[in-house]
Every structure is written in C-alpha cells, then in structure tokens.
Amino acid sequence: MPYPDFRTTIADVAPGSALRDGLERILRGRTGAIVVLGHGPEVEELCSGGFELDVEFSPSRLRELAKMDGAVVVDPDNSRIRRANVQLLPDPNIATNETGMRHRTAQRVSEQAGVPVISVSQSMHTIALYLHGERHVLGSADVLLAKANQALSTLERYQVRVQEVLANLTTLEIEDLVTARDVVQVAHRIEMVIRIWQEVDGYVVELGTDGRLVQLQLVELVSGIAHDRDLVLDDYATFDRDEAVGRIAALDAQQLASPTDVARALRLPLGQQGLDTPLSPRGHRMLDHVPRLPRTVAVSIANHMGSLQRLLGATTEELQEVEGVGPLRARSVREGLSRLVEASIVERRF
Structure with missing residues (x-):
C-alpha cells in the first residue's frame, strides 16, 4: 500500500467531504472513535475481532458504527467501509507522546501500517489526524x-512591499548602482511572500x-511572484536557479532575517565591501518587460550581451547578432528598453 500524502489526506477530511460529515456527526453525538483510512495486509495484521462489512461509505453509517467500542476501517479513497468494531493491536514498543489510550493506539497504528488514522476524542471534543509521525488537529471552519x-491581510501588505523593492531595484539597475544588499532585500521579501502563500494554501x-x-483571493495576490523570483535569480545567481530556490527555502526564520545568511544562500560574490x-x-x-518578446529570445539576448549595461547600450545592429533577432525585433527591443529607462527616470523624479 503506497504511503499517503499528508496534503491529500487533509483534503479528504476537509469540510464538505462525506468523511468530515461523518466525523462531525460522531462529535455531535458526544462519542469517540478511531477510523483507519486504509485497508490492506499492513492494516489487517493489526486487526482483531470485529466484523467485515464491505459496504458503501456514508456519513450516517460511520456514525452508527462508531457507537461500538472498536475501530472502523475504510478504503484509502473513503468509498467503502471494510470493517467495524475492530480491536487494533499495534506494537506497544512504538514511541508515542500521547496519553489517552485511543490517541496512543491511533498514532501507533499510523506509524506501523503507514496509513492515516483519525481519532475522535469525546472528552476533548476534537478530531486528530495521525500520519507520517505527525498529529494534526482538524480545526473548525x-x-x-x-x-x-x-x-x-499580511500577504497583501508584503506583496505591496515586494513591488516597491522590485521597482527600486529596476531604478538601481538602470543607474548601475545595485549592491548585494539590494538583491538580498528583494530575495528576502519575495521569500516571505512565498512562505505566507504556502501557509494560506494550507x-x-x-x-x-x-x-x-x-x-x-490568494491566486490574485500571488500571481507572478514566482516568476519575479526566477527572474531575479536569473539576473544575479551564479549557479542553478532551482538550487538557489531550494537554498533560500531551507533557511529558517532567523536566517532569512539575516542579510548575510541570505547572501550566502544565494552565493553572491561578496568582496571586501x-x-x-x-x-x-x-x-x-528588464527584457521580460519588453512587449511581445518570447522568453527564449530574451534568454538568448541576455546570454549574448552578458550584462544589463551592455544590453542598454547595444545598437540594433548588435542585437541582430543574436540568433532569432531580426531587424524588426531588434528595433522593438531597443525601443522597449528605451521606454523602460525613460519611465524609470520619470518615476525617480516624481
């Protein structure tokens, strides 16, 4: 039996699902229960007694079967109830930090069989999910x-700040005044937005x-943030972009707040300054802001020029040296870059 994914299991017990409806009925009935979300040899060897059912799953059936003392076993896709009133006998030597008998059993069965197990607590009036050695209490809607x-709300404020630092970075790039501190500030803000995004997505x-x-709301707020991050890394990272993303994501909160740690994660070439x-x-x-310029062509131009300052000073003839760039596209790129420079100067003044 494949080890279930935690995110998928959380979705299976979310409000609106049949399984969550059944669990809520058990809570309202002021009874407890253990529900094993998986059926196979790994689960069967831990089961004793009870009876086999193999009936279609329904919230009302789950509620009625939970009135018995034993556990209920359902299919991994929660489509059928396989067994009920089962006594579970996991290895008592499996470590657990739970105190109640029902919770201890649920955690051990999850660990030993590798399946999600739900424990409904009558006294605490909670629903707890055990999987991957973790305990997750399902909150109310x-x-x-x-x-x-x-x-x-926090994400919205951070997103506004990201746009501000990106605009400032553009101005500094045009004036050739970028420092490692400026890049670190942008990377930090973008990573904060991504982490809040992940929290809301959960x-x-x-x-x-x-x-x-x-x-x-979430989709609207974070639209384009990953693309912005990738472009910044393409501009400044000295190694594989995906590796850079992973190194930033691996920083804990304290390290992310440290400009030096972020710079080290990005392997920015810090000199004596x-x-x-x-x-x-x-x-x-910068090329990403040029209208109707395919990304593949933009990459070729950036690689050919080597730096933004050389790109900004390039003539249409020099741009045509790049494969895929003809006279019309070269003129379009030249005019697009000029407009971006002018807009940045105007914005800087006002």
Whole structure:
C-alpha cells in the first residue's frame, strides 16, 4: 500500500467531504472513535475481532458504527467501509507522546501500517489526524477562515512591499548602482511572500469547499511572484536557479532575517565591501518587460550581451547578432528598453 500524502489526506477530511460529515456527526453525538483510512495486509495484521462489512461509505453509517467500542476501517479513497468494531493491536514498543489510550493506539497504528488514522476524542471534543509521525488537529471552519483572512491581510501588505523593492531595484539597475544588499532585500521579501502563500494554501486545503473564496483571493495576490523570483535569480545567481530556490527555502526564520545568511544562500560574490559589494544584473528581468518578446529570445539576448549595461547600450545592429533577432525585433527591443529607462527616470523624479 503506497504511503499517503499528508496534503491529500487533509483534503479528504476537509469540510464538505462525506468523511468530515461523518466525523462531525460522531462529535455531535458526544462519542469517540478511531477510523483507519486504509485497508490492506499492513492494516489487517493489526486487526482483531470485529466484523467485515464491505459496504458503501456514508456519513450516517460511520456514525452508527462508531457507537461500538472498536475501530472502523475504510478504503484509502473513503468509498467503502471494510470493517467495524475492530480491536487494533499495534506494537506497544512504538514511541508515542500521547496519553489517552485511543490517541496512543491511533498514532501507533499510523506509524506501523503507514496509513492515516483519525481519532475522535469525546472528552476533548476534537478530531486528530495521525500520519507520517505527525498529529494534526482538524480545526473548525470558522477558526480556519479567521486565520486564513488574517494571513491574507499580511500577504497583501508584503506583496505591496515586494513591488516597491522590485521597482527600486529596476531604478538601481538602470543607474548601475545595485549592491548585494539590494538583491538580498528583494530575495528576502519575495521569500516571505512565498512562505505566507504556502501557509494560506494550507488553510485552503483544510477548509475544503469553504475555502473557495480564500483561494480566489490568494491566486490574485500571488500571481507572478514566482516568476519575479526566477527572474531575479536569473539576473544575479551564479549557479542553478532551482538550487538557489531550494537554498533560500531551507533557511529558517532567523536566517532569512539575516542579510548575510541570505547572501550566502544565494552565493553572491561578496568582496571586501561585504553587502555593499556592487553587482551587475544580466538583464533577464528588464527584457521580460519588453512587449511581445518570447522568453527564449530574451534568454538568448541576455546570454549574448552578458550584462544589463551592455544590453542598454547595444545598437540594433548588435542585437541582430543574436540568433532569432531580426531587424524588426531588434528595433522593438531597443525601443522597449528605451521606454523602460525613460519611465524609470520619470518615476525617480516624481
């Protein structure tokens, strides 16, 4: 039996799903339960007693079967109930930090069989999911919505700040005044937006059908942020972009707040001036703003020119030396870059 994905399992028990409906009915009935979300040899060897059913899953059936003392076993896709009133006998030597018998059993079965196990607590009035050695308490839709909306507000503020630092970076690039500190500031802000995005996305998954409006807002807020990150890395990273993304993502909160740690993660060439070391972009981000310029052609131009300053000073004849760039495209690129420079100067003045 393949090891289930935590995110997929959370979605299976989100509000609006049949399984969540059944679990909520158990809570309202003030009873407890253990529900094993998987059926196979790994689970069968831990089962004792009870009876086999193999009936279609329904919330009402789950509620009625949970009135018995034993566990309920369902298919991995939650389509059929396979067994009920089962006594689970996991290895008692498996370490657990739980105290209640039901929770200890649920955690051990999940660890030993490699399947998600849900424990409904009558006394604590909670639903806990065990998987991958983790315990996740399913929150109510109201609480999750409140957290998601708060995170969305924070995300919106950070996104505004990202656009500000990106605009400032553009101006500095045109004037050839970029330092490592400027690049680190942009990388830090973008990574913060991505982390908040991931947090809100987790709420969306857990909210299920109740999270559709949050998801629409999230998609609108983060549109283009990953593309902006990739362009910045293409301009300044000295190694593979995907590796750079991974190195930034691996930083903890304290390291991400440290400009030096971020610079090291990006392997920026810091000289004796440290974070004030001048850097020169390759021009990928600037070319991305040129209308109707295919990305493949933009990459070829940036690679051919080598730096943004050489690109900004290139003539149409020099641009035509790049494969895929003819007279019309060369003129379009030249005019597009000139407009970007002029717009940056005007914005700087006002």
